[in-house]
Amino acid sequence: MMRLELVKRPQRSALFSMLSPFIAFALTIIAGAIMFALLGVNPLNAFKIYFIEPISQVWQLHELAIKAAPLILIAVGLSVCYKANIWNIGAEGQFIFGAIFGSIIPVLFPQFEGPLVLPLMLLLGMVGGAAYAAIPALLKTRFNTNEILTSLMLVYVAQLFLDWLVRGPWRDPQGHGFPQTIQFGDSAVLPELMPDAGRANWGFVFALVAAVLIWILMGRMLKGFEVRVLGSSPRAGRFAGFGLNRMVFFAFLLSGALAGLAGISEVSGAIGQLQPVISPGYGFTAIIVAFLGRLNPLGIVAAGLVLALTYLGGEAVQSALGISDKVARVFQGMLLFFVLGCDTLIHYRIRLIGLALTKQEAPAKLEAAPKLKEAR
Amino acid sequence: MSANHDGANLLEVRGLTKIFGTLTACDHIDLNIAKGEIHALLGENGAGKSTLVKMLFGSLEPNSGEIFWNGQAVRITSPGAAKKLGIGMVFQHFSLFEALTAAENIALSLDDGSPISSIAAKARALSYSYGLPLDPESLVGDLSVGERQRIEIIRCLLQTPQLIILDEPTSVLTPQEADKLFETLERLRSEGKSILYISHRLEEVKRICDRATVLRHGKVVGHCNPREQTASSLARMMVGSEVQAVVRAPVEGIETAQPLLEIRGLNRKPATPFSIPLKNISLNVRAGEVIGIAGVAGNGQGEFFESVSGEVLQQDTASVRIRGKDAGGLTITGRRLLGAAFVPEERLGHGAAPRMKLSENLLLSRHATDGKAFVGTGGMVRSGAVYAASQRIIEAMDVRKSAPDPEAAALSGGNLQKFIVGRELDRRPSVMVVNQPTWGVDAGAAAHIRQALIELSRSGSAVLVISQDLDELFEISDAIAVMHNGELSKPMPIAEATFEKVGLLMGGAEPGHAEHTLETA
Numbered sequence: 052m053m054r055l056e057l058v059k060r061p062q063r064s065a066l067f068s069m070l071s072p073f074i075a076f077a078l079t080i081i082a083g084a085i086m087f088a089l090l091g092v093n094p095l096n097a098f099k100i101y102f103i104e105p106i107s108q109v110w111q112l113h114e115l116a117i118k119a120a121p122l123i124l125i126a127v128g129l130s131v132c133y134k135a136n137i138w139n140i141g142a143e144g145q146f147i148f149g150a151i152f153g154s155i156i157p158v159l160f161p162q163f164e165g166p167l168v169l170p171l172m173l174l175l176g177m178v179g180g181a182a183y184a185a186i187p188a189l190l191k192t193r194f195n196t197n198e199i200l201t202s203l204m205l206v207y208v209a210q211l212f213l214d215w216l217v218r219g220p221w222r223d224p225q226g227h228g229f230p231q232t233i234q235f236g237d238s239a240v241l242p243e244l245m246p247d248a249g250r251a252n253w254g255f256v257f258a259l260v261a262a263v264l265i266w267i268l269m270g271r272m273l274k275g276f277e278v279r280v281l282g283s284s285p286r287a288g289r290f291a292g293f294g295l296n297r298m299v300f301f302a303f304l305l306s307g308a309l310a311g312l313a314g315i316s317e318v319s320g321a322i323g324q325l326q327p328v329i330s331p332g333y334g335f336t337a338i339i340v341a342f343l344g345r346l347n348p349l350g351i352v353a354a355g356l357v358l359a360l361t362y363l364g365g366e367a368v369q370s371a372l373g374i375s376d377k378v379a380r381v382f383q384g385m386l387l388f389f390v391l392g393c394d395t396l397i398h399y400r401i402r403l404i405g406l407a408l409t410k411q412e413a414p415a416k417l418e419a420a421p422k423l424k425e426a427r
Numbered sequence: 428m429s430a431n432h433d434g435a436n437l438l439e440v441r442g443l444t445k446i447f448g449t450l451t452a453c454d455h456i457d458l459n460i461a462k463g464e465i466h467a468l469l470g471e472n473g474a475g476k477s478t479l480v481k482m483l484f485g486s487l488e489p490n491s492g493e494i495f496w497n498g499q500a501v502r503i504t505s506p507g508a509a510k511k512l513g514i515g516m517v518f519q520h521f522s523l524f525e526a527l528t529a530a531e532n533i534a535l536s537l538d539d540g541s542p543i544s545s546i547a548a549k550a551r552a553l554s555y556s557y558g559l560p561l562d563p564e565s566l567v568g569d570l571s572v573g574e575r576q577r578i579e580i581i582r583c584l585l586q587t588p589q590l591i592i593l594d595e596p597t598s599v600l601t602p603q604e605a606d607k608l609f610e611t612l613e614r615l616r617s618e619g620k621s622i623l624y625i626s627h628r629l630e631e632v633k634r635i636c637d638r639a640t641v642l643r644h645g646k647v648v649g650h651c652n653p654r655e656q657t658a659s660s661l662a663r664m665m666v667g668s669e670v671q672a673v674v675r676a677p678v679e680g681i682e683t684a685q686p687l688l689e690i691r692g693l694n695r696k697p698a699t700p701f702s703i704p705l706k707n708i709s710l711n712v713r714a715g716e717v718i719g720i721a722g723v724a725g726n727g728q729g730e731f732f733e734s735v736s737g738e739v740l741q742q743d744t745a746s747v748r749i750r751g752k753d754a755g756g757l758t759i760t761g762r763r764l765l766g767a768a769f770v771p772e773e774r775l776g777h778g779a780a781p782r783m784k785l786s787e788n789l790l791l792s793r794h795a796t797d798g799k800a801f802v803g804t805g806g807m808v809r810s811g812a813v814y815a816a817s818q819r820i821i822e823a824m825d826v827r828k829s830a831p832d833p834e835a836a837a838l839s840g841g842n843l844q845k846f847i848v849g850r851e852l853d854r855r856p857s858v859m860v861v862n863q864p865t866w867g868v869d870a871g872a873a874a875h876i877r878q879a880l881i882e883l884s885r886s887g888s889a890v891l892v893i894s895q896d897l898d899e900l901f902e903i904s905d906a907i908a909v910m911h912n913g914e915l916s917k918p919m920p921i922a923e924a925t926f927e928k929v930g931l932l933m934g935g936a937e938p939g940h941a942e943h944t945l946e947t948a
Contacts, residue, residue: 273794276808292795
C-alpha cells in the first residue's frame with residue numbers, strides 16, 4: 052500500500068510564493084493546450100484566438116476593462132474578508148442586490164433627472180450590497196452559522212428575486228412582455244471614459260481607486276492590521292482588544308458594498324437596464340481573482356485583467372472555432388486549481404509512504420498534515 | 428543499583444544526530460541507560476532533550492547514529508516499534524480525551540482489542556499496586572491534572588515496558604503529589620525497570636536519579652552522578668555559565684500602600700463543560716509589591732487571567748478595580764488605558780501573532796495605550812515609531828534574533844517571552860498581570876524577566892504573577908496565594924510561606940486551615 056502525505060515545510064520560499072501565480076498560469080496554458088488538442092483544434096491557433104486577438108485593438112482593450120472592473124471591485128473587497136479568515140462566498144448575490152437597490156431611482160422614479168441621480172444610484176448600490184452582506188454577518192455573529200453556506204445560498208435567493216422583479220413588478224410595460232425594466236434615462240447611465248475609443252466606463256476607475264484604497268487600508272492602517280491579526284491568530288486579536296464580531300460585520304459590509312458598487316456600475320454602465328441575468332458569474336470568478344492576486348489589491352488588478360481575458364477569449368473561440376464558451380469556465384477553474392495547488396506545495400511537500408513501513412504504524416507526524424489520498 | 432558495567436546496559440545510544448535545516452538539534456549524542464537505574468536527562472529548553480527523546484520513541488528519525496537495545500542494533504521507526512521493544516513514554520502534555528473515561532482512554536492506546544472491562548480491572552489492580560490509586564470508570568474531564576498523569580503512567584505500565592521515559596513529570600504536580608510519584612519510580616527501579624527522567628528541577632534530580640546526562644546546545648556536555656553535585660554545579664553545566672541570582676529587596680510600609688489592583692468577589696461560570704468556575708475570588712495587589720498565585724495547572728488560572736485582563740467581561744463591574752476605578756465592565760483595551768498590562772501564558776497565538784513581525788506584535792498590545800505615538804491621523808500606523816520602539820525593547824531586554832525585525836515565530840521561546848514582557852514593561856504600567864512569566868524559558872532569560880518584574884514593583888507598580896513554578900514564586904513574591912479548583916486562598920506573606928504549606932493548599936487543603944497554621948506559627 053502506498054500513501055501520499057503532505058508534510059509541512061519548515062520554511063516557505065519567498066521566491067516561489069511570488070512566482071506561484073505565474074507557474075499556475077503556465078500550467079493552465081499547458082493543460083489548456085491538451086484540452087484544445089483533444090477538441091481537435093490546433094492549440095497554437097486556439098491560443099492566438101483565445102488570448103491574443105481579443106486584446107489586439109484599442110476598442111477591445113475597452114471591452115477588457117469593462118469585464119475586469121467588476122472582477123477587481125469585488126475581489127478587493129473579498130481579499131479583506133479572506134485576510135480576516137471570513138469566507139464570503141456570496142459576492143454574486145451582493146452584486147445583484149447592489150444592482151437592484153441602485154436601480155430603484157431609474158426604474159421607479161424615471162422622471163427624476165440631473166447630476167444627483169448617478170451618485171445617489173451608486174450610493175444606493177453600495178448600501179444594497181452591504182445590507183445583503185449583513186445577513187450572513189448577522190447570522191454568523193448571532194447564531195454562529197457557517198458564513199460559507201449562508202452567503203452562498205443567499206446568491207440563489209438574490210438571483211430568483213431579480214428574476215421575479217423583472218418579470219413582475221418592475222417589468223417595462225412597453226417592453227413587449229420581455230423580462231426587463233425600462234431603459235435607464237441619460238442621467239442614470241455611467242458615462243464612458245473615452246467615448247471615441249471604446250465603451251469602457253467609470254466602473255474601471257472605481258475599481259482602480261478601490262484597489263489603491265484597500266491596499267493602503269491593509270498595509271498602512273490600524274484597521275488593516277486588525278484584519279490581519281484576527282485572520283491569522285484570533286486569540287491574539289482578542290488579546291489586542293479587537294472584537295471578532297465587529298470584524299465579521301466590517302469585512303462583510305465592506306466587501307458587500309464593493310460588490311454592490313460593481314453591480315450598479317455594471318447595470319448602469321454596460322447594460323443600461325435590469326434583466327433576469329446581469330452577471331456571467333462575476334461574484335464567483337472574483338474569488339479566483341482574489342486568490343490569483345494573492346489577496347493583494349495590486350495583484351488583484353493584474354489578476355482581474357487576466358480573468359477578464361478568459362471571458363473575452365471564451366466568446367472569441369466560440370465565434371471563431373465553434374467551441375462552447377464554457378471553455379472560459381474551464382480555464383477559470385483550471386487557474387484556481389493550479390493556484391491553490393502551487394500554494395499548497397509552497398507550504399507543504401509531498402511524501403510518499405512506501406511499502407516498507409506499512410506493517411507497522413506509519414511514523415507519527417510531528418505536525419499534522421492532511422492526508423491527500425490513499426492509493427494502492 | 429547504578430550498574431555501569433558493560434552488558435548491563437538496556438539502551439545504548441552512539442553518535443545520534445538530528446539536523447533540522449541549518450540547526451543541529453542533536454549532535455552526536457552518546458547515552459547509556461543501565462537496567463534498573465533512574466537516569467536524568469538535563470538541559471535547558473532548546474538543548475535537544477525533546478528531539479533526543481522523540482528519536483528514542485520513534486517519532487523522529489535520526490540523520491545518523493546507532494541505537495542498541497539489549498546489545499542489539501535496532502531501528503526505531505515508529506512509536507509502535509518503540510512500544511514493541513519495550514519503551515514506554517509519559518508525555519508532558521497529556522493526550523487524553525476529556526469526554527471519555529480513564530479506562531476508555533487506556534483502551535484506545537492498547538490496540539489488542541481486549542474488552543474495556545478487563546482493561547479497567549487490570550488498570551485498577553496495577554494502579555493500586557504502584558500506589559497510584561485510580562478509578563478507571565471516572566471521566567477524564569473530572570480528574571485533576573495529577574490524576575490524569577496517573578492514567579498516562581498506568582497506560583504506559585500496562586504495556587510492561589523495560590524503559591519508561593518521563594518528560595517533566597512533576598511540572599504539573601503539587602510537592603506532595605510529586606513525593607508520591609517518586610515512591611512509584613523507586614518501586615519500579617527496584618523491579619529492575621529503567622527510567623529516563625527529563626527535568627530541569629535540579630533538586631528532584633539530585634534526590635531520585637542515579638546518573639545524569641547533561642545536554643547543552645544539542646551536545647552532551649557531561650555525564651555525572653547528580654548526588655555528588657550541588658544544584659548550582661548542575662545548573663552551571665546546563666547553562667554553561669553562572670546564572671545571576673535574583674535580588675529582591677524587602678519593601679517597607681506596604682501595609683499602608685494603595686491597592687492598585689482590587690479583585691472583589693469575582694465569580695465566573697464555566698464557559699465549557701471542562702473549564703473551571705471561579706468562586707468568590709478576592710485579592711488586593713498594592714503599589715510596590717509582587718503577589719504570586721501558585722497552583723497546579725488547570726485549577727482556574729487561565730479563567731482568572733482572562734477575567735482580570737478583560738478578555739472576558741464581568742457582570743459585576745466592581746469585581747475588578749484598577750487604580751480605584753471599576754473595571755469589570757471594561758474590555759482589555761479599557762483596562763490597559765487605566766494603566767494595566769497583561770502577559771498571557773501562551774506566547775504564540777495569544778501573546779503574539781506568530782506570523783507577524785516583532786514591531787507589529789508591539790502594536791498588538793499597545794495600539795490604544797500609545798495611540799498618539801503609534802497611530803496617526805485617519806488610523807494610519809506610524810510604522811517608523813513602532814519600529815523604533817520595538818528596537819528599544821529588543822535592546823532593553825537583550826532579545827536575540829536573526830533579523831532586524833523577524834516574525835515572532837522565528838524567535839526561540841525565551842527570546843520571544845523577553846520581548847512580550849519587555850513590550851509591557853516599556854509602558855511602565857501601574858498594574859502588571861503575568862501568567863507563567865518564564866514557562867519554557869532558559870535560566871538566564873528567566874532570571875532577567877524575574878528581576879525586571881521585581882524592579883517594576885519596587886518602582887511603585889502592583890505586580891501579580893500566576894505561576895506553576897514554586898521556586899519562581901518564592902524567588903520573586905512578597906506574598907503567595909494559592910488557586911485550587913477555582914478558589915483563591917488568602918495571600919501568605921513570604922516570610923511565613925513554606926513549600927509544605929503552599930503545597931498543601933495546592934492539593935486542596937482548606938484555605939482556612941492554612942490561615943490557622945499561619946496564626947499559630
